[in-house]
Amino acid sequence: MLAMTLRRFNLLILAVLACGFAGAVRAATPALHYVPNLAKAGDRVILDTRKADLCEEASLPGARCLPAEDFLGQGQRLAGFANIAWLLGSAGLTGAEKVLVVGGNPVRRDFVAGLLHIMGQQDIAVLAGAITGQSAKLAPGEARAMLREQVWQAPARDRVLVFINELRDLVTAGGPPQLLDGRPERAFWGRVQNAARGGHLPGAEHFPAVNLRSAAARGKVRLPRPGPAVVYGAGPVDGIAYMTLLIAGGADVRVFPGGWAKWAANGALPADAETFPAPAVAEGAAGDFKFSTGVIAGLSAGLLLGGGLVVTAMWALGRRKVV
Structure with missing residues (x-):
């Protein structure tokens, strides 16, 4: 009788634990x-x-x-x-x-x-x-x-956000545990400049968003290293979308919403793989150059014509003396 009572008690405990586990899974x-x-x-x-x-x-x-x-x-x-x-x-x-x-x-x-x-x-x-x-x-x-x-x-959930002053302090102090850049490879290495300058934040790792969508849909994104990370994109739209992929994939991340555009706009902030856009020739300057070239060409033609007239005049004067 005692054994049966203990068995029923154990079954009750197991049922309670199972319900708690199911609730934890749902939560x-x-x-x-x-x-x-x-x-x-x-x-x-x-x-x-x-x-x-x-x-x-x-x-x-x-x-x-x-x-x-x-x-x-x-x-x-x-x-x-x-x-x-x-x-x-x-x-x-x-x-x-x-x-x-x-x-x-x-x-x-x-x-x-x-x-x-x-x-x-x-x-x-x-x-x-x-x-x-x-x-x-x-x-x-x-x-x-x-x-x-x-x-x-x-x-x-304001803890999710990292603003530029906090990120600057983290970078100068040795960087956050992980700093992930979700932009395409050419932007990461500064081969294209869609901001004041090209490159990436000091110590950032390239972890492109384009490769994460299928893993995020399964809820199984693996960061380069375990632990929390700060992430960013080119600006707020792709940066916050990048954060969505990672959080939905189970990662512990915070986002710098200003992105590379915000960081690059401040020339006092450091950068890796830093590049700068080629200087553009102003339209007015090009027009001035064409005008100057035309003036020079006109002067050259005038000098040649003037020289030809002088030679002709000297030849005519010499012939008159001979006659």
């Missing part, structure tokens, strides 16, 4: 992750990050239009936190919803997903496939309201 689902299709997404608020006209014409059923361009100001600069919170409120979001981020351009889609993560959105799934490849029938998307419909309430 382990990251707040930012990819899903292959709508069936895997579940019941979520759909956010379409394509341009407003495309979204409003045809999107997934019930989708709200939240174009990536709305978060950018002049010169592709990232809007401030207050403006981003207002924009999200105008899309009817508070931060407590479960959302599904969709789009056509994967970089801009992941940029918006990363912004939502930074702003504190509770649960973000990113549709890895194209909108048109889904089984659902398309319908017009819902345009973002001109006025704020909800107040954004989620606390920001």
Whole structure:
């Protein structure tokens, strides 16, 4: 009898542990992750990050239009936190919803997903496939309201961000544990200059975003070395999209949103593989050069003609003396 009671007690303990383990597995689902299709997404608020006209014409059923361009100001600069919170409120979001981020351009889609993560959105799934490849029938998307419909309430995950002064201090002190550059190889080595100068941050490793998308969709990104990392791209759009890939892939990263463009603009900051754009010839200067060449050519012709007249005159004078 005692043995049976102990067996039942053990079975009860195992059942409790199993339930706890299952709950832990469910809780382990990251707040930012990819899903292959709508069936895997579940019941979520759909956010379409394509341009407003495309979204409003045809999107997934019930989708709200939240174009990536709305978060950018002049010169592709990232809007401030207050403006981003207002924009999200105008899309009817508070931060407590479960959302599904969709789009056509994967970089801009992941940029918006990363912004939502930074702003504190509770649960973000990113549709890895194209909108048109889904089984659902398309319908017009819902345009973002001109006025704020909800107040954004989620606390920001500001620990994810690294600003330029902090990064400068980290670099001068020997660098963060890992510093990863997600740009293409030619940009990393300064062979192309899309900023004030070419190159990369001191000590940065090349870990291009283009090679990570399939691994991130499986949630299995492996950094060059274990441990946390600071990551960046050319600017805020591709940099935050790069962060999205890595966090969804299970990596512990923070992002420098200004990217290489922000760093390169300050000539006092150090760089590796540093290059500079070739100086461009001003249009006015080229015109002046052509004008000067024309003047010189005209003077030369005039001198030759004048010389010819002098020779002719001397020949005529000599002949007159002979006669």
